[in-house]
Amino acid sequence: MTDRTATVGDAPDDSGEARYCYCAVSLHEGVEPGPLGLAGVEDEPVRLLAEGDVGLFVHDCAGLYDSADPTEVQGWLLSHQAVVDAATERFGTPVPFRFDTVVQGDDDTVRSWLTEHRERFADVLTDLAGCSEYRIEVLVDEETLDAAIVESDERLRELAAQRDESTEGTAFLVDKQYDKRLNELRRERRAARTETLGTRVAEHAREVQEPDDPTTTLGDTPEKEGAVQARLTALADEEGVDAIGSVLDDVADEAGVRVRFTGPWPPYSFVPEVDDGTA
Amino acid sequence: MEPRRDEDDAIVDLLDCILRDGVILQADVIISVAEVPLVGLQLRAALAGMDTMTRYGLLTDWDEETRTRAIADERAPPTRLE
Structure with a gap:
């Protein structure tokens, strides 16, 4: 089961749960924060975790994606990009994450981390808007x-x-x-x-x-x-x-x-x- | 001239960028910052040339345990790790 005690600053939990992060978006008024209707890396269902006016697209995973096969990696990268593209279309310029940015922990871990950085992300999103x-x-x-x-x-x-x-x-x-x-x-x-x-x-x-x-x-x-x-x-x-x-x-x-x-x-x-x- | 996304496999150029750029979160909930590269070890070994790995200090930053695990994980490593 999930480790609900994990917070930013604690040692990463050992529950085996992790969240793959695609991009952060600005949840301004008039935008539907529902699902993108698109699968992510390895066909995983992509979800939006929201904290105030900042959202983060994630999917549940067990750890890093790793392969020595370039074709497989290329497929993952294209899936990653497809999610970021869909997010851009609906929410405007996102803050894109590097491929394989994985948070160890559950939704609560990600949310508490996002809460801590919400202001910073909001500033960056405002700064990048329209570009x-x-x-x-x-x-x-x-x-x-x-x-x-x-x-x-x-x-x-x-x-x-x-x-x-x-x-x-x-x-x-x-x-x-x-x-x-x-x-x-x-x-x-x-x-x-x-x-x-x-x-x-x-x-x-x-x-x-x-x-x-x-x-x-x-x-x-x-x-x-x-x-x-x-x-x-x-x-x-x-x-x-x-x-x-x-x-x-x-x-x-x-x-x-x-x-x-x-x-x-x-x-x-x-x-x-x-x-x-x-x- | 207008920018295009479909010219000559334009996306291929971007893939390198997605692997290398984008937000890197310097947080200890991220797998992982201090000891292991943020992307999988096999993936790095397969994709990055030795020059790149050395330039970014990826080899020097690895601790002994990480290297041992990386080697054990790869029966036929495409790039020598040491």
Whole structure:
């Protein structure tokens, strides 16, 4: 049976009960706080736990979801996202939780924790209201990019000429130098593009971040057409996103450049840490 | 240009984000903050490269018991844990 004595600050209970958390939402007036009519991870029924004007979507579970099978994990992530999407549609911008955020304990544990953090969540939800996350990736055809780099760099042209005049052995070494220089310039070019784009997008966004390169492989990640020249994620409202779209139109006008502009997504990259000071 | 959600498997980009970002609750009712990574151990080992794990201190943060359990749980670990 459930351990009703568990509270925040106590050691996690050992009842084996746990709650998987999807997102927090604002329960403003006129919104139906009923079920989303949608199953969550592993087809578990998703419920809303409400504390005042803040709600938390959860399902009952026994512990962490864990698998070494990327396809299974991908399925879980899609289910997680589907719940957050449905919550967004009904309640507006949520505070999305990271996959596999699991509270050890029963509904009372979650409620008491939520009560303690209700004000903080309400502030964050108010702050994020009307905004979504957008992801931007600028891809450049490598041949076009390299041609432009070679044309603009004297040192590369010198090395190319030197290579053509060299014997086979020397040419090999010169080739190495050429490649090193080209790689340096590619890196510089990428950094410059990211900075320029970041500045332009930031004029219309609430916040801009340069995300790390993807660190996970989920099996069937599609091949990218071209080299990534810039990758940004922006938090913007509807007005801002129109202006960002215009900036990206300019960027995509350049020969050999393709822009991927995706969203709106829940603001995964822009939620602050919620800390109860006990960890 | 308008943002889209259906272009070139756009969702695939987001999946990495869902694994890494979003609210992390630094609370002791969460499984778990101080000793074990917030997502399952097999999942981390399977998905994250060693560079990533080391960069985020995931290996150094694990205590001995956690490592032993992680290794015992995985008969054929896709990534070496030590």
